[in-house]
Amino acid sequence: EVQLLESGGGLVQPGGSLRLSCAASGFTFSSYAMSWVRQAPGKGLEWVSALSGNGGNTYYADSVKGRFTISRDNSKNTLYLQMNSLRAGDMAVYYCAKAFSGWANFDYWGQGTLVTVSS
């Protein structure tokens, strides 16, 4: 059974940093591109970042470029999102998602982890 389990969310002050993790199981992790998608409270979905299976290709939304870094450790079946210079607008539930074909047909999602940015 495929499982994606996010962790690392919490309360952080504006300008602070946080690292999210997504532990994957039930599939050959290194074979699939992964993404982070976020959802601000009461708002719609926003794609944040994507990473190829071998980690060689990365993509970012303009809203996070230069502040967030996506990475993966295929030996640990884990996806990461390092978030720096956090702003109030980054407050959201962050989901990791597995793409079964191409980069963005997301067949499995985690349950999400909440990031709160507040002083």
Place this chain on the structure above:
Amino acid sequence: EIVLTQSPATLSLSPGERATLSCRASQSVSSYLAWYQQKPGQAPRLLIYDASNRATGIPVRFSGSGSGTDFILIISSLEPEDSAVYYCLQRSNWPLTFGGGTKVEIK
């Protein structure tokens, strides 16, 4: 950036009725469009990928069509459990973009 515009914002229908949801792209995305369903407090679920392919386990009452800039998701006969927000997502160009969503309410 490709902008996806979904309409209507809200759809209120009775069980058994047909729901038609629209997603329009600001430029062609070929057939690289997917539909997701999200219920309150849950992660999104993939319904349709590449415009018209039903994802594994999705009931046949869900169907998708379109190409280029205009796409449609049809729920042929609404069930109470179809109450949710539906989002389209394009993967034609970076950055990936979602539409703003259509809320389907069951009367």
